[in-house]
Amino acid sequence: MKTVGIVVEYNPLHNGHTYHFTEAKRQTASDAVVAVMSGHFLQRGEPAIVNKWARAKMALHMGVDLVLEIPFIYATQNAEQFAFGSIATLHATGIVDEVCFGSESGDIAWIEKLAAILAEEPLAFQETLLKGLAQGRSYPAAYGEAIQALLPSLATDTLQGHVTEPNNILGLNYCLALHRLQSPMRPATIKRQKAGYHQETVTDQSIASATALRKLILEHANNGIHAIRPYVPQSTFEILQAEEAAGRFPLTWERFYPYLQHQLLTRWPEELATIHEMNEGIEHRILQALPRSTSFYHLMETVKTKRYTWARLQRLFLYSMLNLTRSKIAVINAKQGPAYIRVLGFNRTGKRLLKRMKETSTLPVITRVAKDKHPMLTLDVQAGALYALGLPESLRQKEMQREYWQTPLHFDHI
Known part of the structure; x- marks a missing residue:
């Protein structure tokens, strides 16, 4: 059974994601799809608009066969670490043949070529990157400039401007992770259609970015789900209704x-x-801004600089809420890769994949959280409890324990 892997957040799952899922399966001629998905908190350091179990259910309804979770320590990091944790999880399953991601360019050739060079970690690239950061540039801007300075031969119309596009950066880091892991999985890409990654406005009748949809939901406080109905599958709409x-x-x-x-x-x-x-x-800038900040948004606007982007600050505040210190990071030792594979849900085909994965996986496969667990999984559980604090008081106690009592979703039982 040929299987393609995809890396997703589904915040929420929309028609653009359906297009990517369908094309990934078609383009790679795969029989099955494994999705590795962020948990309750996302790569830009924000809480998911709806919990990971609801989003896993959306994925299963769309046709994903097996949904796995990206550990918190990777799901809420910069593009390089996010990509490494995601690809390392898929690689460790031993059942995924190709990885297919969306990109602004839709061209895998230059991404693979660049990843092969960067996998050697050239000193000139690192020096130029650090210099750009020291001059106050954001990480994406400094990263793009370092690449163009290192590889003038690739600075063609194909590359010019593309290296700072968010999905291209992620795609480059997916391929970089494949090189560093010496993974047999092959990369493929699909050109992103009609809506940009951070595009906040709706410009199409059926496809909008997740950013634009979240904005619509929050702007239409009493009718948010209905406002996004044209842009999401019926199953997503119904799941969001139930969660609301x-x-x-x-x-x-x-x-x-x-x-x-x-x-x-x-x-x-x-x-x-x-x-x-x-x-x-x-930390001094944050503490100075805190007493006069009337909301989280106000605090972000006050603290944000060119160097400290919105996403970087959100991640920093998330780490602060969890008291995630550098010493804890050292104990978790994320550089060694994921310590386990967490299963969120599966269908009939996914059940067969899961059975095979338990034989081929190089990591423990977890379907239920035990009391004694790896520090990396402990952090996942803490993040789940923290997410529950954002819920109404009547729900918090049960939801804070959900990491322990919730078993993987079985599509036949949804």
Whole structure:
């Protein structure tokens, strides 16, 4: 059974994702699809608008056969670490033949060529990147400039401007991870259609970015789900309706702002300085802004700089809420790759894949969280409990324990 892997967030799953799923399966002539998906918190450091179980259900209804979870420590990192954790998870299954991702360019050739060169970690590239960061550039901008300086021969019309596009950067890092893992999985890409990754406006009758859809949901407080109905599959619409009725949708950073305030206000600057990625004295800027910030959005606007992008700050605040210090990062040892494979859901085909994966996987396959667990999984469980704090009080106690009692979703039983 030929199998293609995809890396997803589905926040929420929309018609553009359906196009990618269908094309990935068609383009690679695959019989089955394995999706590795972010959990409750996402790559840009924000809470998912609806929990991972609802989003896994969306994926299964669309036709994904097996849904796995990207561990928190990778799901909420920069593009390089996010890509490494995602690809390493798919690689460890031993059942995935190809990996297919969306990109702005739709051209795999230059991405593969560039990844092969960067896999050698050329010193000139690292020096140029660090120089750009020291000059106050954002990571994506400095990254793109370092590539163009290193590889003028590739700075053609194909490459010019493409290396700073978000999906192209992710695709490049997916291929880079494949090289570093010496994985037999082959990469493929599909050109992103009609809506850009961060595009906030709707310009098409049936396809819009997840960013635009989340904006529509929040702008139409009493009718948010109906506002996005033309842009999502019927199954997604119905799942969101059910989650809203249950009081679990929608979640935003504002729900967590009081908890963030507490964590920041009760720590000395020296304590905050130990948080993962808290460097260059940014803790002082945060503490100065906190007393006069009336909301999470206000705090972000006050602290944000060219160097500290919106996504980087969100990740930093998320790490602060979890007290994720550099010493904890050292214990988790994420550079060694995922410590397990967590299963979120499957259908009949996925059940066969799961059975085969238990024989081929190089990592433990987890369908139920035990009390004794790896520090990486402990962090996943803590993130799940933290996510529950954003829910209505009547739901929190049960949802805080959901990581322990929720078993993988079986499509036949949904």
